[in-house]
Amino acid sequence: MDTTEFRKRGKEMVDYIADYFEQLEERQVYPDVEPGYLRPLIPDSAPQEPEGFEDVLKDVERIIMPGVTHWHSPYFFAYFPTASSFPALLADVLSGGLGCIGFSWAASPACTELETVMLDWLGKMINLPEEFLAGKDGEGGGVIQGSASEATLVTLLAARTKTIRRVQSENPELTEADIMSKLVAYASDQFCATLGTTPCCSFDRLLELGPICNKENIWMHIDAAYAGSAFICPEFRHLLNGVEFADSFNFNPHKWLLVNFDCSAMWVKKRSDLTNAFKLDPLYLQHCHQESGLVTDYRHWQIPLGRRFRSLKMWFVFRMYGVKGLQEYIRKHVKLSHEFENLVLQDKRFEICAEVTLGLVCFRLKGSNELNEALLKSINEARKIHLVPCHLREKFVLRFAICSRTVESVHIQFAWKHISELATELLNA
Amino acid sequence: MDTTEFRKRGKEMVDYIADYFEQLEERQVYPDVEPGYLRPLIPDSAPQEPEGFEDVLKDVERIIMPGVTHWHSPYFFAYFPTASSFPALLADVLSGGLGCIGFSWAASPACTELETVMLDWLGKMINLPEEFLAGKDGEGGGVIQGSASEATLVTLLAARTKTIRRVQSENPELTEADIMSKLVAYASDQFCATLGTTPCCSFDRLLELGPICNKENIWMHIDAAYAGSAFICPEFRHLLNGVEFADSFNFNPHKWLLVNFDCSAMWVKKRSDLTNAFKLDPLYLQHCHQESGLVTDYRHWQIPLGRRFRSLKMWFVFRMYGVKGLQEYIRKHVKLSHEFENLVLQDKRFEICAEVTLGLVCFRLKGSNELNEALLKSINEARKIHLVPCHLREKFVLRFAICSRTVESVHIQFAWKHISELATELLNA
Numbered sequence: 043m044d045t046t047e048f049r050k051r052g053k054e055m056v057d058y059i060a061d062y063f064e065q066l067e068e069r070q071v072y073p074d075v076e077p078g079y080l081r082p083l084i085p086d087s088a089p090q091e092p093e094g095f096e097d098v099l100k101d102v103e104r105i106i107m108p109g110v111t112h113w114h115s116p117y118f119f120a121y122f123p124t125a126s127s128f129p130a131l132l133a134d135v136l137s138g139g140l141g142c143i144g145f146s147w148a149a150s151p152a153c154t155e156l157e158t159v160m161l162d163w164l165g166k167m168i169n170l171p172e173e174f175l176a177g178k179d180g181e182g183g184g185v186i187q188g189s190a191s192e193a194t195l196v197t198l199l200a201a202r203t204k205t206i207r208r209v210q211s212e213n214p215e216l217t218e219a220d221i222m223s224k225l226v227a228y229a230s231d232q233f234c235a236t237l238g239t240t241p242c243c244s245f246d247r248l249l250e251l252g253p254i255c256n257k258e259n260i261w262m263h264i265d266a267a268y269a270g271s272a273f274i275c276p277e278f279r280h281l282l283n284g285v286e287f288a289d290s291f292n293f294n295p296h297k298w299l300l301v302n303f304d305c306s307a308m309w310v311k312k313r314s315d316l317t318n319a320f321k322l323d324p325l326y327l328q329h330c331h332q333e334s335g336l337v338t339d340y341r342h343w344q345i346p347l348g349r350r351f352r353s354l355k356m357w358f359v360f361r362m363y364g365v366k367g368l369q370e371y372i373r374k375h376v377k378l379s380h381e382f383e384n385l386v387l388q389d390k391r392f393e394i395c396a397e398v399t400l401g402l403v404c405f406r407l408k409g410s411n412e413l414n415e416a417l418l419k420s421i422n423e424a425r426k427i428h429l430v431p432c433h434l435r436e437k438f439v440l441r442f443a444i445c446s447r448t449v450e451s452v453h454i455q456f457a458w459k460h461i462s463e464l465a466t467e468l469l470n471a
Numbered sequence: 472m473d474t475t476e477f478r479k480r481g482k483e484m485v486d487y488i489a490d491y492f493e494q495l496e497e498r499q500v501y502p503d504v505e506p507g508y509l510r511p512l513i514p515d516s517a518p519q520e521p522e523g524f525e526d527v528l529k530d531v532e533r534i535i536m537p538g539v540t541h542w543h544s545p546y547f548f549a550y551f552p553t554a555s556s557f558p559a560l561l562a563d564v565l566s567g568g569l570g571c572i573g574f575s576w577a578a579s580p581a582c583t584e585l586e587t588v589m590l591d592w593l594g595k596m597i598n599l600p601e602e603f604l605a606g607k608d609g610e611g612g613g614v615i616q617g618s619a620s621e622a623t624l625v626t627l628l629a630a631r632t633k634t635i636r637r638v639q640s641e642n643p644e645l646t647e648a649d650i651m652s653k654l655v656a657y658a659s660d661q662f663c664a665t666l667g668t669t670p671c672c673s674f675d676r677l678l679e680l681g682p683i684c685n686k687e688n689i690w691m692h693i694d695a696a697y698a699g700s701a702f703i704c705p706e707f708r709h710l711l712n713g714v715e716f717a718d719s720f721n722f723n724p725h726k727w728l729l730v731n732f733d734c735s736a737m738w739v740k741k742r743s744d745l746t747n748a749f750k751l752d753p754l755y756l757q758h759c760h761q762e763s764g765l766v767t768d769y770r771h772w773q774i775p776l777g778r779r780f781r782s783l784k785m786w787f788v789f790r791m792y793g794v795k796g797l798q799e800y801i802r803k804h805v806k807l808s809h810e811f812e813n814l815v816l817q818d819k820r821f822e823i824c825a826e827v828t829l830g831l832v833c834f835r836l837k838g839s840n841e842l843n844e845a846l847l848k849s850i851n852e853a854r855k856i857h858l859v860p861c862h863l864r865e866k867f868v869l870r871f872a873i874c875s876r877t878v879e880s881v882h883i884q885f886a887w888k889h890i891s892e893l894a895t896e897l898l899n900a
Contacts, residue, residue, distance in 0.1 A: 043556075043557040043558060043791065045489040045492050045493050045557075046489075047557070048485070048488075048489050048492075048557040048560070048561075049485060049486060049489045051557070051561055052482075052485030052488070052489070052557075052560070052561060052564070053481075053482045053485055055561050055564045055565060056477070056478060056481030056482055056485060056564070057478060058565070058568075059477075059481070059564060059565070059567075059568035060474040060475075060477050060478045060481070062568055062569075063474050063477075063568070064474050073580055073581075075580050075581075077576065077580070077760050077763060077765035077766040078584070078607075078765055079580065079584065080580075080581060080584035080585060080588060081584065081587075081588055081607065084588060086591075086595075087591075087592055087595045087596075088592045088593075088595070088596055088789040088790070088793070088794050089789070089790060089793050089794070090793055090794050090795050091793045091795060092790070092791055092792055092793040092795075092796050093790045093791060093793070094791075095558075095561070095791065097790070098558075098786070098787055098790050098791060102565065105581075106581045106585065106783075107581075108581075109579070109580040109581030109582075109584060110569060110571060110579055110580075110581050110582075111571055111577065111578055111579040111580070112571075113569075113570055113571045113572065113579070114570055121572075121578070121755065124570060124571075124572050124777070125570075126570040127472075128472040128474075128476070128477040128480070128481075129472060129524075129527075130567075131477070131481070131564070131567050131568065132477075132480055132481060132484050132524070134563065134564075134567050135481070135484045135485070135488060135560070135563075135564060136484060136487070136488070136531065138488075138559075138560050138563050138731055139487075139488035139491055139492070139560065140491075140539060140542075141542055141543055141553060141554075141555040141731060141732065142539060142540055142541075142542045142553075143542065143550075143553050143732060147506065148540070149540055149550070150538070150539055150540040150542070151502055151504050151506070151508065151509070151538040151539075151540070152502075152504075152509060152534075152535045152536075152537075152538030152539050153538075153539075155507070155508065155509035155510065155538060156509060156535065158510075159509060159510055159513060162515075162516075163516055163517045164517075166515075166516045166517070167516075167517055178507075178510065188617060188775050188777075189774075189775035189776060189777050190776075191774055191775050191776055192774060192775055195774060219652070223648070223652065240753070240755060241753070241754075241755060296777075302567055302570060303570065303572060303777055303779060304775075304777060304779065324669070324670070324861070324862075325670075325859075325860055325861050325862045325867075326550065326669060326670060326859045326860060326861045326870060327859075331505075331506050334506060336506035336507055337506040345618075345620055345621060345624060345774070346617050346618035346620050346621055346733075347618060347619075347620055348553070348617075348618050348725075348732055348733060350732060350733065354535075357527070358527055360517040360518070361517070361518060361521070361522045361526070361527050362472065362521055362522060362523075362524065362527060363521055364517070364518050364519055364520045364521040364522070365517050365518065365519050366519050366520060366521075367521050430754075430755045430756075431754055431755060432753070432754050432755045433753075433754045438754075441755060
């Protein structure tokens with residue numbers, strides 16, 4: 043395929059995606075396929091000779107689409123949102139086209155420098171303490187990780203290295219293995235300090251945990267994977283109070299801030315804590331500026347070596363929505379979750395199971411777990427909307443998460459009417 | 472931005488990328504910017520009000536492009552190649568548009584099932600032993616990781632869990648901590664068994680290592696990050712002989728097989744070794760098919776929870792190039808590296824420092840390390856081509872890697888003439 047054909051096919055693909063979004067509401071949100079459906083539909087092995095784009099695109103509709111769960115359908119209320127916006131899609135096309143691998147400053151200076159500045163922009167948007175920002179010559183700074191799990195792993199390893207060195211400097215007679223065998227990591231049943239847990243969007247009390255961690259020399263990492271995006275709204279920022287005690291903080295703009303997956307933002311107060319743990323310097327990765335103190339080599343901040351130019355999509359989204367546009371987006375979702383909450387509260391057969399703070403409503407029929415399992419089964423089997431459950435203190439609970447960029451009141455009303463009718467059928471059965 | 476504007480802007484972006492590739496040869500391969508160049512060019516914080524796409528795109532040319540290292544320029548010979556092809560770019564647009572997160576089968580069945588089948592296709596292309604394939608009911612199978620580092624980490628953790636369980640079943644009196652403290656991982660100075668090392672593309676002797684590992688119950692992981700793509704050509708497949716002794720094998724189609732980053736392919740003989748180490752099952756991630764034995768939940772195969780629909784780009788590339796097209800591509804690169812090798816061999820001032828097997832030539836001026844450092848400096852400062860060095864047994868060596876999809880003999884000839892002239896200047900200085 044040469045550039046002439048790419049121009050043609052690229053534009054066809056853009057139209058395909060635009061059509062997809064325009065017709066998304068008509069597609070069944072959850073697929074009908076059974077495990078193993080795909081293998082019989084395609085050949086056993088790759089073709090020897092090239093095939094045309096048109097044949098491949100035809101197969102997307104025939105083979106792929108019947109097996110897709112439509113995460114961006116306005117009838118999708120499962121898990122948590124995953125971001126999708128047109129500015130992010132456009133930026134990803136650019137990122138893919140440039141195709142640079144930013145493991146060091148020299149490997150593509152723009153890739154590293156835009157990332158550092160975008161993490162500062164985002165840190166300011168949520169009013170993070172100055173110490174977490176890179177600024178012109180700060181000791182802290184931000185980095186894009188692939189996921190909150192990777193951010194947790196990276197900070198855990200950094201905390202381990204830092205603690206071992208501290209203990210060793212205080213007790214030179216101890217070996218690394220001695221110290222390692224005594225290390226302890228504290229976590230809640232959601233792990234590490236969490237703002238906005240997955241089951242029910244609950245919040246740990248940072249103002250109580252933080253001072254203890256600081257006093258006892260414990261590295262404090264805060265994971266606000268879903269909830270973090272809401273902190274760009276002043277009325278939700280108080281949920282982040284106490285972050286000033288933390289060593290590291292992480293949330294996922296790829297969940298609720300319209301920056302397509304993957305984009306997990308992580309900040310540390312001392313970047314040297316990361317580079318001490320991860321520094322890897324074979325000659326082929328070195329460059330003349332690396333010891334200048336002026337540059338960031340992000341390979342020392344993460345598990346993988348390679349990295350894509352992901353800050354472009356933050357830049358496109360932040361500029362093309364503006365902070366006000368992003369705040370409106372968050373507020374719309376929170377408003378819709380309260381709309382659903384109110385519908386549930388008006389029906390005496392149901393109960394709300396956790397405080398509704400952001401875009402998640404946990405609810406259930408008053409009654410047994412089996413009854414609620416049956417309700418969820420009938421909801422998901424009807425294929426009109428899609429939800430997933432959770433356990434809250436042994437209770438089987440339905441989670442209703444506001445997810446889609448295009449979800450409106452009409453979809454909330456439809457979903458509730460549908461759930462309510464299925465409940466009636468179930469209770470009358 | 473609505474779908475109407477996305478159609479317009481998406482097509483403009485496709486044209487921008489096509490233009491970029493058409494004019495890439497004229498762009499300076501390595502940028503002139505100094506550390507910190509970008510921050511003064513953009514505002515301190517995100518705008519409150521939305522800006523237009525045109526303003527953003529103008530800034531791409533003004534702010535980003537001056538700081539880009541052009542990895543796909545035909546004058547880029549640094550590191551190893553990173554893949555770029557139009558079919559992969561098109562597939563990534565589709566993947567971004569669908570925006571599903573395939574952590575479980577149910578989260579998007581097509582995402583999981585296409586990945587399993589594509590890893591089978593690719594495994595067959597390199598003639599991996601049947602045990603590594605998923606097939607209809609195999610015990611093995613493949614998965615896409617983000618990078619070879621992640622693949623190594625995942626297999627290391629799986630090996631640890633497997634070994635602890637084995638030792639514990641043989642010695643029930645031992646605790647997990649007892650066993651853990653005695654575990655040993657063996658590695659060469661490139662870590663784990665490696666086919667195609669980064670400094671000089673050397674190969675470990677699998678046929679010697681493999682039987683020892685098997686006899687001693689040692690998990691053997693093979694990393695062929697760069698070289699693996701070449702195994703689709705029968706004439707290079709012998710380099711993989713001995714893989715039959717391995718427990719896990721990994722290479723990066725995102726390096727040399729035209730599947731854009733990230734796409735690191737990893738196979739295991741026993742998928743249960745991974746799922747035993749990583750299984751994570753909160754209720755909100757469970758689904759009714761998961762205990763059926765029929766489905767794969769890839770969240771148990773990796774560190775992150777979320778995952779993009781990356782197998783689409785394998786599918787598009789394999790079909791639109793065909794195996795023959797991909798073989799031709801590999802062979803062209805290997806031919807070009809031998810062309811460069813021959814040019815070096817004809818100049819008695821230079822020496823070749825490692826056997827040229829695939830697309831990498833390690834060479835140096837006969838003389839001191841300082842002399843070769845000076846040569847590399849003058850090459851990179853001239854900005855006509857871009858190379859990086861390595862150390863081979865204390866010697867400072869220049870690496871010439873065939874990287875770009877569009878590199879041809881004319882660029883090799885130019886690069887050599889340029890290097891040769893700079894060497895003359897240096898030796899006459």
